[in-house]
Amino acid sequence: MRGEKCVVCGKDGERHHIVYKSQGGLDFPLNYVYLCDEHHRGINGPHKNRKIDLKYKLAMQKKIEELLPNEYYKLKDLIKLLQINQRQAKSMTKNFKLYKEGYKTRDVIKRIMGGSFYYEDMLNDYYDESLYKLLEERVK
Secondary structure: OOOOEOOOOOOEOEEEEOOOHHHOOOOOHHHEEEEOHHHHHOOOOOOOOHHHHHHHHHHHHHHHHHHOOOOEEOHHHHHHHHOOOHHHHHHHHOOOOOEOOEEEHHHHHHHHOOOOOOOHHHHOOOOOHHHHHHHHHHHO
């Protein structure tokens, strides 16, 4: 998209998917941040620096959690709140259990985030990703 500026330095930017498409990321506004070439693919960009990648993911997850404070949502509400189209919403929720109240917010957030939840502790150099996977399984 022309005219968008890098959120870091203000130079001309290009669209970066925070949750990469290869990770299951969706094409919708909350999953985009605009970055110049240096801050996109350089050593201080999310493709080469895990901490920066995690910071963008944590910020996105927080925004989604703020947008979806309730425990359940109907499909039409997800479409409106997340600014996605009906096809995206149906695709996103196709493997979810539909409760009478709607879809579980936790399932929606996990799907949007590429099948994972992100935690501040992950920014530490010493975290063990397998422990978070185990924790997520127990929380279900």
